[in-house]
Every structure is written in structure tokens, then in C-alpha cells.
Amino acid sequence: MMRNILLLAFNDLAIALKNKTILLVLFIPLFVFVSLNLLDKPNAETGKIKIGLIQDYAYPPEITRSVKAAEKFIGVTWVQNEEQGLHLLKEHKIDGVLTGNDKQPGSLALLVLKKESLHTIAIVQSFSALQKAAEGDRPSWISDIRSLHEGGIQRDTLPTWILMIVLLVGFIILPAQVAEEKEKKLLLALLQTPIHEVQWLIAKLILGMVLIITAILFLHLLSNFAPVHLFDYIALIVAGSFCFSAYGIFLGFLCRSQASARTLGVIFYLPHLLPSAMAEVSQKLTSVAPFLPSYQLYEPLQSILLEDGSMANMTFDWVYLLLLGSLMFYLSWLLMKKRWLM
Amino acid sequence: MQLDIRNLAKLYDKKRGLSPTSFAVAKGELIAIVGHNGAGKSTLLKMLANWILPDSGDVVIDGIDLRNRAAVVRKVGFIPEDPNLFDFFSVEYNLKLFAKLSRTPLMRVEEILDEFKLLPFRKSKVQALSKGLKQRVNIGRALLADPPVLLLDEPTSGLDFEMTREIYRLLNSMHDAGKTILFTSHRPEEIKNLATRIMVLHDGSVIFDGSPPEYFQSEIHEKLYA
Numbered sequence: 001m002m003r004n005i006l007l008l009a010f011n012d013l014a015i016a017l018k019n020k021t022i023l024l025v026l027f028i029p030l031f032v033f034v035s036l037n038l039l040d041k042p043n044a045e046t047g048k049i050k051i052g053l054i055q056d057y058a059y060p061p062e063i064t065r066s067v068k069a070a071e072k073f074i075g076v077t078w079v080q081n082e083e084q085g086l087h088l089l090k091e092h093k094i095d096g097v098l099t100g101n102d103k104q105p106g107s108l109a110l111l112v113l114k115k116e117s118l119h120t121i122a123i124v125q126s127f128s129a130l131q132k133a134a135e136g137d138r139p140s141w142i143s144d145i146r147s148l149h150e151g152g153i154q155r156d157t158l159p160t161w162i163l164m165i166v167l168l169v170g171f172i173i174l175p176a177q178v179a180e181e182k183e184k185k186l187l188l189a190l191l192q193t194p195i196h197e198v199q200w201l202i203a204k205l206i207l208g209m210v211l212i213i214t215a216i217l218f219l220h221l222l223s224n225f226a227p228v229h230l231f232d233y234i235a236l237i238v239a240g241s242f243c244f245s246a247y248g249i250f251l252g253f254l255c256r257s258q259a260s261a262r263t264l265g266v267i268f269y270l271p272h273l274l275p276s277a278m279a280e281v282s283q284k285l286t287s288v289a290p291f292l293p294s295y296q297l298y299e300p301l302q303s304i305l306l307e308d309g310s311m312a313n314m315t316f317d318w319v320y321l322l323l324l325g326s327l328m329f330y331l332s333w334l335l336m337k338k339r340w341l342m
Numbered sequence: 343m344q345l346d347i348r349n350l351a352k353l354y355d356k357k358r359g360l361s362p363t364s365f366a367v368a369k370g371e372l373i374a375i376v377g378h379n380g381a382g383k384s385t386l387l388k389m390l391a392n393w394i395l396p397d398s399g400d401v402v403i404d405g406i407d408l409r410n411r412a413a414v415v416r417k418v419g420f421i422p423e424d425p426n427l428f429d430f431f432s433v434e435y436n437l438k439l440f441a442k443l444s445r446t447p448l449m450r451v452e453e454i455l456d457e458f459k460l461l462p463f464r465k466s467k468v469q470a471l472s473k474g475l476k477q478r479v480n481i482g483r484a485l486l487a488d489p490p491v492l493l494l495d496e497p498t499s500g501l502d503f504e505m506t507r508e509i510y511r512l513l514n515s516m517h518d519a520g521k522t523i524l525f526t527s528h529r530p531e532e533i534k535n536l537a538t539r540i541m542v543l544h545d546g547s548v549i550f551d552g553s554p555p556e557y558f559q560s561e562i563h564e565k566l567y568a
Contacts, residue, residue, distance in 0.1 A: 185426035188393050192420060192484075193443035194412045339394055 019259030027267050035274055038284045049123055050075045052085040052097040059098070063108075063141055066130040074126060085111065089148065090307070092286050095119040098142070107143035114156055115147040149306040154223055159301040162237075163276055163294060165215045170244030171251065171269040172262070174208050178252025179261035182342050197336045201249065201329060208245025213237060232311040233304050239318055240297040243325035247293070250328040253335040296320040344369045344491060344522050345390075350399035352385050353546075360385045361546040362399060367524070369490070372517045374537035375526045376557075376566065381543040383526040384423070387493045390524070391420030403491060416444075419484030423496045425476035429469040433460055433479050436468060437486065444487040454482040458512070474505030481512060492516060494525035498532060510536065530567060534558065542566065 016022050051067070053059065055078050067074055077094050079085040085097035089111065096119065101109040110127075112120045124142060131141050149156050181187040190200060216237055220226065227233040251268060255261040272294035278285055289295045296317045303309030311318065345367035353359040360382040367373060375383045388394045390401060392411050401408035403417045427436050437451045455461050458478045468476060477497065484492065497513070498506040513536055517523055527533055533540060533554065540557040542550035550562045557563055 184429075185422060185424070186428060189426045189440075189483075190443065191392065191411070192415050192418075193440060193487075194415055194445070195443055196412060342393070 019257055020263040021259060024263045024266055028270070031270050031274075035278075035285075038288060048073060048075045049096075049119075049126055050077065050094045051123065052077045052079045052088055052094040054078075054082060054085065054097070054099055055080055057100055059108075060106075060141075062134045063098075063130075066134045070126070070130060082111070086148065089113055096123045101144045104143045107139070108141050109144040109146055110142045111146050111148070113148050115145055116156075120145065155225060155306065158219075158223065158225065158305050159298055160276075161219060162216055162301055162305075163298050164273060165219065166212050166240050166244050166297065167269050167273050167294060169208055169211045169215070169241075170248040171265040171272065173211065174204065174245060174248030175252035175255065175261040175265045176258050177207075178204065178249055179255040180258045182252070182255075183257050185342075187336075188339075188342055197333055201332055201336065204249050205242065205245050205329070208248060209238065209241040212241035212245070227305050228308045229304055229310045232309075235311060236297070236300050236304060236314075236318075239321040239325075240301075243293065243297070243321040243328075246325040246328035246332065250332045250335075253332050253340055256341040293320070293324050296324075343367060344404055346400075346402040347390075348400045350386070350389060350401060351397050352389055352394060353397060354385075358382075359546050360389070360543075363546075363548055364399075365541070365548065365551060367522060369522055370517070370520055372513070372523045372536055372538045373525070374533040374540045375524060375543060376528075376533060376540060377526075377543035378566070382546040383543055384495050385546075386543070387420065387495050387524065387526060391418060391493055393420065393422075415489075416487055417489050418491045418493060419487070419489040421477070421480050421484050421492070421494045421497060423499050425468075425473070425480040427468045427476060427479060427483070430467060432465050432467055433471070434464040436479060437483055440483050441486050446486050446488075450486055450488075454486060458482040472505075474501045474508070477501065477505070477509065478512070481509075485516070490520075490522060492521050492523045494523065496526050496528070498527070498529065506532075530563075 013022075016025075051074055053064075053067075053076055067076055077088065079088065079097070082097065082099055085094070085099070088094045089097060090113075092113075095112070097111040098108050099111060101107045110120070110123060112123070114120065124145070127142055128140060131138070178187075181190075187200070191197070247268075248265070251264050252261050255264055272292055276289050276292060276294045276298040290299075300309070300311070300314045300317045303314065304311075343366040347366065348364045349362040350364070351360055351362040353361075358380055363382075363386070375386065377383050385394065389396045390403075390408070392408065392415065396408075403414055406414045406417060408414055428439070431439075434451065434455070437454060438448060441448055441451050455464055458481065460475075460478060460482065463471060463475060468479065471479070481494075481497070494513070498509050501509065510532070513523060513525070517536075525536075537554055540550065540552060540554055541548055542557070542562055550557060550560065552560075
């Protein structure tokens with residue numbers, strides 16, 4: 001009995017080796033290790049709060065004095081105006097901007113990306129401590145916190161969920177379906193009819209795009225939220241779903257079986273999802289993430305959904321998504337013509 | 343000639359595949375392609391069906407170059423050894439899908455269902471059918487566009503006696519209807535009963551090409567099944 005169990009277990013391991021499942025098992029810990037190393041380690045430099053102060057605003061002298069005295073913990077960037085501060089904030093070069101509070105003259109308003117973030121808590125705590133040390137029990141310097149991303153945690157996380165949907169269809173569902181049609185010789189059966197290869201590819205693209213758009217539409221219906229620039233948003237989703245559907249079809253062509261496609265899909269899915277979604281919590285990830293195609297979808301998504309941005313200032317992202325999608329489509333067509341692994 | 347094959351070759355590695363091969367096939371011939379496993383039989387049929395691309399050579403089918411896939415698929419129907427159908431859909435769905443893609447009138451689906459005795463199974467999912475029935479659906483699908491040339495890769499492999507006889511009946515009726523048929527086989531009785539011409543492949547080369555009486559009197563037959 002034991003012999004049979006061992007034989008079967010070895011057979012299963014051999015299958016896992018053959019269909020590359022074993023790669024997945026090795027890849028996930030490796031990915032987690034690399035990702036954790038990319039996250040900023042707590043040291044004096046990275047632990048510093050980076051605050052933007054406006055040159056033209058007359059800050060109370062005790063504030064500037066206290067901030068200067070705490071230069072080990074608070075780094076100051078002087079900006080010309082609030083607009084420049086917002087720009088640096090969006091680029092994650094500073095954690096917040098201190099400006100005058102119109103509602104309560106004499107006190108300050110803190111401008112941050114998200115109210116519910118570790119950076120915001122750190123800024124408020126630090127300034128509260130500085131104020132207590134300088135003035136004792138007086139009203140807090142920061143009397144208001146304004147967030148660039150309005151709408152609470154549900155809306156804040158929407159770009160991440162949408163990216164997950166796009167990548168799930170692109171990297172998990174489509175490669176498996178393409179590989180299945182190859183594995184079962186269904187694609188070859190279809191090519192026994194007068195259809196053109198491009199027609200089959202376009203049909204697969206449409207499938208991917210319909211799946212993605214349906215899922216996103218359903219998500220919006222459930223969350224009861226619509227972006228301000230609806231046309232821009234729809235166009236971005238169409239470009240993103242085109243790019244990642246074409247990408248997924250290409251991955252499917254690289255695999256002989258569904259099992260291989262699943263493994264390859266996960267290997268592509270995780271890196272494309274995490275750096276984009278986690279970029280905000282790490283300076284290092286912020287610098288690495290733009291190299292991933294998913295970032296060119298995630299950034300405009302954030303801008304349109306959370307900052308009421310429009311497509312006019314996202315030309316690079318659009319061109320990138322459309323060019324990458326077209327390249328993947330062309331490569332899939334080449335592999336199909338060559339009957340690659342069919 | 344309906345099929346003109348010149349120096350057709352495909353090598354997977356140094357030994358396997360098909361060495362440069364030339365032969366011609368006249369309209370209405372029923373050719374059995376015989377040989378050991380790995381002799382190149384399936385490779386030859388798959389190249390003629392556009393499933394795999396040849397390394398070299400030319401094939402002309404009914405005056406159309408094999409490279410013109412969209413046109414040549416109307417001339418050739420290929421039935422692989424393992425039925426390749428959309429398992430989770432019904433027999434009728436499968437036939438209608440391929441009829442639409444081939445721009446064949448849907449009436450033809452009814453004819454195929456009737457001719458291949460598939461009417462009781464038209465709504466059955468393919469995955470619920472036996473291999474013999476699946477093979478019948480597969481042959482029916484290949485005949486939807488009424489191609490003049492049929493290629494069958496071991497059509498009776500894994501079938502029971504009854505189903506095998508049914509496939510023989512279908513092959514004979516297609517031959518009587520004037521189709522040109524090439525099929526691969528390991529079964530001597532199948533070759534004897536069906537073929538009008540026999541080709542033997544060995545290590546990727548044609549070592550015999552003649553009539554069934556010539557073949558069964560030759561040493562090749564004895565060596566092949568020794």
C-alpha cells in the first residue's frame with residue numbers, strides 16, 4: 001500500500017514538474033522575497049517625513065523654528081505655491097503640504113494624498129509632538145486635513161480592484177483558454193475552415209475585452225460610483241483591456257497545455273499587480289513600478305477615478321497601452337502562423 | 343492529378359518526420375498509408391491538412407497551392423485520430439458552428455445528422471458520447487463543406503467491431519460518391535478491404551507504392567507484420 005502511495009506521489013510530482021507547476025511554487029516565495037526587499041527598510045533617511053512648505057505663506061515663526069530643529073526627522077521642500085506642492089505630492093516626492101487654513105485663519109491645513117494613510121498619521125503625530133514641545137497645551141497647528149483622494153477607502157481602492165480584474169482576465173483566464181484550444185486541437189479544427197488567423201485572434205480579443213468590461217461595469221454598479229470624466233474612463237478601460245487581452249493571448253501561445261498557461265499566467269500576474277498596487281507605500285517600488293505595463297494603466301486609473309483627471313495629460317500611457325497591445329497581437333499572429341506548440 | 347506532392351519534407355529531429363517525398367494522387371483513389379509508428383504517416387497527413395508546416399516542398403490540391411490555406415481548406419477534410427470537438431456543446435452546435443464558419447447552408451447539417459445516424463444524438467453533449475460516435479461526428483464535420491479530398495488518421499483506432507464496420511461503410515460510401523481518400527492504418531484487413539492503392543512509409547521515406555495485390559504478395563507486407 002505504502003509503495004503505491006509513494007509511486008503515485010512521485011508520479012504527481014513528475015506531472016507538476018512537467019506542467020511547470022513547480023515553477024509556481026518556487027516563484028511565489030522568490031517574488032515575496034524580492035518584493036519585501038524592494039519595500040523601503042526603516043532607516044533614518046527613509047523614515048523621514050517629507051513635508052512641503054509654501055514660500056509665499058507666512059508660517060508662524062515657532063513652526064519654522066520647530067521644523068528646522070527637527071531636521072533629522074522632518075525634511076522640508078519649499079514650493080512656490082500650492083499647485084506645485086500638489087504636483088510633488090502626486091509624484092510621491094513629498095508626503096504632505098502645509099498651507100493656510102481658510103476656514104480658520106492663523107492655523108494650518110495639511111494637504112495629503114489619502115487621509116487614511118500611514119504618512120498622514122506620521123505627519124499629524126510629529127507636528128503635534130513639535131507643537132507640544134514648543135507651546136505646551138495650545139490648539140493644534142494643523143486644524144484641517146484635506147485629501148486629494150476623496151471618497152473613502154472604497155473609492156481609494158477602486159483602481160487596485162479594477163487592475164486586478166484586468167490582469168485576472170488577461171493573465172489567468174485568456175492564456176488558459178488559448179492553451180486549451182491548442183491542447184485539444186480545437187484551434188486546428190477551426191483553421192480547417194476558411195477563417196483567417198486574424199479573425200480568430202480578434203474574436204479572442206473581443207472575449208477578453210467583454211469579460212473585463214462586464215466585470216468592471218458590475219463593480220461600478222455595486223459600488224454605486226461613476227467617475228467625473230466618463231468618456232475618458234471608458235476609453236482608458238477599452239485601451240487597457242485591449243492591451244492585456246492581447247498580452248494574455250500571447251502568453252497562451254507560449255504554452256502547450258492549460259496547466260502551463262496557468263503557471264505562466266500567475267508568474268506574470270503577481271509582479272504586474274503588486275508593484276502597481278503597492279507602489280504608494282514604498283519609494284523603491286514607486287521607482288520600479290513605472291517599468292511595468294500594468295502601471296501605465298494603474299496611474300491613469302488613479303488619476304481619473306480619484307483625482308478627476310482627464311485623458312488629455314496621459315498621452316504616454318495611452319500610446320504605451322495601445323502599442324504594447326498591438327505588439328502582442330502581432331506576436332500572437334506570428335506564433336499562430338507558425339503553428340507554435342500546436 | 344488531384345494531389346501533386348513534390349519533395350514534401352518535415353524533420354522533427356535527425357530521424358523522425360518525413361524525408362523529401364513526391365507522389366501524385368488521381369481523383370477517386372482510396373489510398374492506405376501504412377507503416378510502423380513514427381514512420382511519418384501522420385506527419386504526411388497533417389502537412390496536407392495544414393496542421394503542421396512543411397520544412398520544404400510543394401503541394402498542389404485541385405490546382406490550389408497548399409500555402410493558400412483559406413482556399414485549400416475547402417478542398418480537404420481532415421479527420422484526426424482523436425476527435426477534436428467542442429466537448430461541452432451538443433453535436434448539433436458543433437456541426438452548425440463549423441457549417442457557419444465554412445459558409446455551408448445549415449440544411450447540410452441535417453443531411454449529415456441523417457447520413458451519419460446522429461439524429462438521436464443531435465442534442466447530446468459531445469463529452470457524453472462514445473469514441474465511435476465522436477468519430478462519426480468528426481467525419482461528418484469534415485464533410486460539411488463537401489471537400490473532394492478526405493484525410494483520415496487511423497480512423498478506426500480504439501473503436502469496437504461494430505463502430506469499425508460503421509466507419510468502413512462510411513468510407514466506402516464516400517469513395518463511391520467520388521471522394522479521394524487517404525487514410526493511415528495498422529490493420530491489414532482494413533487495408534485489404536478498403537484500399538485501391540497502398541503506400542508504405544519507413545523512417546520517413548516511401549518504400550512501397552502499388553496495388554493491394556502487389557502489396558500483399560510482397561516481402562514488405564510480411565516484414566511489416568512479422
